[in-house]
Amino acid sequence: MSTVSESTRPRAVDEFLSRVHPLFIGGEWVQAASGEVIDVVDPASGAIVAKVQAADATDVDRAVSAARTAFEGPWRRLAPIDRMRAMLRLADAVEAASDEIALLETLDNGMPLTAAARAVRIAVENLRYFAGWCGKIAGDLHNLTMADTFAYTVKQPIGVVAAITPWNFPFVMEVAKISQALAAGCTVVLKPAELTPLSALKLAELTAAADLPPGVLNVLPGLGAVAGQALVDHDGVDKISFTGSTATGKNIIRSSAGNLKRLTLELGGKSPTFVFPDADMQKAVPGAAMAAFANSGQVCVAGSRLFVHRKVFDQVVEGVGAVADSLRVGPGLDPDSQLGPLVSQTQLDRVSRYIELGREEGAEVIRGGDRVGGEGYFLRPTVVADARPEMRVMREEIFGPVVCAVPFDDDDLEQVAALGNDTTYGLAAYVWTRDVSRVHRLAELIHAGTVQVNGGAPLEPAMPFGGFRQSGWGREYGEAGVDAYLETKSVIVRL
Numbered sequence: 011m012s013t014v015s016e017s018t019r020p021r022a023v024d025e026f027l028s029r030v031h032p033l034f035i036g037g038e039w040v041q042a043a044s045g046e047v048i049d050v051v052d053p054a055s056g057a058i059v060a061k062v063q064a065a066d067a068t069d070v071d072r073a074v075s076a077a078r079t080a081f082e083g084p085w086r087r088l089a090p091i092d093r094m095r096a097m098l099r100l101a102d103a104v105e106a107a108s109d110e111i112a113l114l115e116t117l118d119n120g121m122p123l124t125a126a127a128r129a130v131r132i133a134v135e136n137l138r139y140f141a142g143w144c145g146k147i148a149g150d151l152h153n154l155t156m157a158d159t160f161a162y163t164v165k166q167p168i169g170v171v172a173a174i175t176p177w178n179f180p181f182v183m184e185v186a187k188i189s190q191a192l193a194a195g196c197t198v199v200l201k202p203a204e205l206t207p208l209s210a211l212k213l214a215e216l217t218a219a220a221d222l223p224p225g226v227l228n229v230l231p232g233l234g235a236v237a238g239q240a241l242v243d244h245d246g247v248d249k250i251s252f253t254g255s256t257a258t259g260k261n262i263i264r265s266s267a268g269n270l271k272r273l274t275l276e277l278g279g280k281s282p283t284f285v286f287p288d289a290d291m292q293k294a295v296p297g298a299a300m301a302a303f304a305n306s307g308q309v310c311v312a313g314s315r316l317f318v319h320r321k322v323f324d325q326v327v328e329g330v331g332a333v334a335d336s337l338r339v340g341p342g343l344d345p346d347s348q349l350g351p352l353v354s355q356t357q358l359d360r361v362s363r364y365i366e367l368g369r370e371e372g373a374e375v376i377r378g379g380d381r382v383g384g385e386g387y388f389l390r391p392t393v394v395a396d397a398r399p400e401m402r403v404m405r406e407e408i409f410g411p412v413v414c415a416v417p418f419d420d421d422d423l424e425q426v427a428a429l430g431n432d433t434t435y436g437l438a439a440y441v442w443t444r445d446v447s448r449v450h451r452l453a454e455l456i457h458a459g460t461v462q463v464n465g466g467a468p469l470e471p472a473m474p475f476g477g478f479r480q481s482g483w484g485r486e487y488g489e490a491g492v493d494a495y496l497e498t499k500s501v502i503v504r505l
């Protein structure tokens with residue numbers, strides 16, 4: 011495979027990039043009321059590659075009303091099997107356009123093309139997995155304390171959902187939210203991150219091929235403070251499904267109180283990796299490294315705090331450092347690149363500032379820490395040794411390819427877990443050991459929504475995913491994910 015360049019990329023992609031994209035409302039392409047336009051930047055070069063219109067409160071109003079009409083009209087009345095068919099058609103359309111979507115995602119977010127292609131495959135799987143839930147949503151029959159009654163629960167879609175998403179894995183996260191909402195019978199207004207709107211617009215285009223009823227999915231690129239805030243404030247929105255920073259999540263909680271919107275919040279993290287001396291080091295070392303460095307560390311579940319038993323500390327930290335050195339950092343369109351750039355100059359500055367802060371706090375940066383090349387937002391994967399729990403680099407989410415290593419001596423699992431639990435977050439944790447009892451004890455003690463042992467898959471559509479503590483509210487994926495888009499009604503009949 012050779013590097014995809016402007017001269018070799020598919021004409022469809024060029025054509026897509028050359029348009030100034032309007033908003034997608036009620037199945038139609040609509041000019042934004044304000045006429046504002048967002049420049050879409052390729053983080054590998056800093057060049058503007060596309061332009062999209064930005065929604066404001068007027069557009070949000072139109073989109074919410076289109077989503078309401080679709081919800082009351084065709085969508086909730088559609089037989090579950092037909093809802094499933096519509097979702098499967100959308101999955102087919104996405105699959106058929108995978109190459110184009112992956113290319114747009116790489117140009118927009120910067121991730122290596124192979125990673126973008128994988129993300130699109132996962133998105134297709136999500137659509138198909140959740141399509142399967144359409145006909146399987148059911149209430150329960152209950153035995154009551156009273157005689158002569160017959161009682162049951164029914165599950166009903168919540169209504170109009172606003173999905174607000176970040177830029178780190180745009181397409182797969184957007185499709186996951188949409189899949190769960192549609193399976194439940196809700197309709198969606200999606201606001202992608204301002205930095206990465208392209209793949210969402212492509213998805214909007216594909217709804218026509220999938221013959222999705224108009225208004226079931228609306229796509230409104232725009233600024234968080236404008237379009238995002240208008241959705242959060244809107245009385246016609248019944249639920250917000252948000253993925254992003256904890257700070258924005260807290261603001262959404264406050265702003266959504268007006269009509270008591272249902273909320274699912276997937277927020278930040280500062281997840282621990284634990285490596286014990288009995289671990290299979292051939293797997294634990296690259297596993298720990300990639301838990302921190304994958305997607306250039308711009309991952310909510312990044313294993314950014316590395317706790318290693320002192321017996322193997324030097325060996326593991328050296329090994330992780332060697333992986334950091336070996337990773338090829340470069341443009342996502344270059345097939346040799348293993349890590350792409352950070353998403354923006356702002357993010358590069360922010361992460362670089364944290365590395366500096368670590369030094370000022372007395373930690374030693376033993377690998378990386380420096381920018382790669384003069385153009386684009388590339389940063390070498392970075393290993394910080396001698397970190398201490400109270401340092402800001404150990405407490406705050408950096409969201410870049412930076413891992414902070416800390417040794418532990420203890421064999422008492424309560425103490426080891428306490429190290430990992432010393433955080434306001436609780437999204438994920440990684441454990442490397444061959445001791446089965448230790449696995450299950452530690453899994454119980456760790457305060458996190460997901461515990462991955464010896465490389466267990468990070469995100470799996472069938473498994474609930476979400477955060478303890480300030481990593482969020484509620485769960486996505488699996489049955490719990492669909493249930494988050496449903497209300498439960500109790501019906502009690504006196505016979």
Ligand code: NAP
Pocket residue numbers: 174175176177178179201202203204205232233234235237238239240242253254255256257258259261262275276277278279309310407409437481482
């Ligand atoms: P962010 O600033 O919170 O943005 C997320 C989304 O919210 C974007 O679409 C953003 O729009 C929008 N937004 C901003 N202000 C808003 C407001 N007042 N009302 C409504 N929406 C608003 O986060 P980010 O910088 O894009 O992403 C990085 C953060 O997301 C990290 O902290 C990371 O941990 C977290 N994250 C969490 C998960 C998870 O599953 N738990 C996954 C990925 C990322 P703009 O694009 O215009 O800012």
Ligand code: MG
Pocket residue numbers: 050051052053117118119205206
């Ligand atoms: Mg971009």
